[in-house]
Amino acid sequence: MRLVAEFTTEPFHGEGEPPAHALAALQAAEAAGLDCEFGPLGTTVRGDADEVVRALADVLRAALARGASRVTLQVEPVDG
Numbered sequence: 001m002r003l004v005a006e007f008t009t010e011p012f013h014g015e016g017e018p019p020a021h022a023l024a025a026l027q028a029a030e031a032a033g034l035d036c037e038f039g040p041l042g043t044t045v046r047g048d049a050d051e052v053v054r055a056l057a058d059v060l061r062a063a064l065a066r067g068a069s070r071v072t073l074q075v076e077p078v079d080g
């Protein structure tokens with residue numbers, strides 16, 4: 001099974017460079033080899049279910065360690 005997950009780290013920052021917690025979460029997902037799309041309001045990752053689930057633990061740890069006050073997460077199975 002494949003999954004798609006979208007996560008948002010807070011607090012939000014206005015224009016300019018993304019906050020450290022958002023970049024740390026993205027880097028953790030990339031290090032796990034997931035397909036990542038980084039956007040201004042969240043990051044979307046795709047991959048094998050086991051890989052995504054394992055990577056999300058690292059994403060949460062990284063974001064919280066770099067100052068996130070909240071991480072919102074949605075996970076859905078992907079057809080095909």
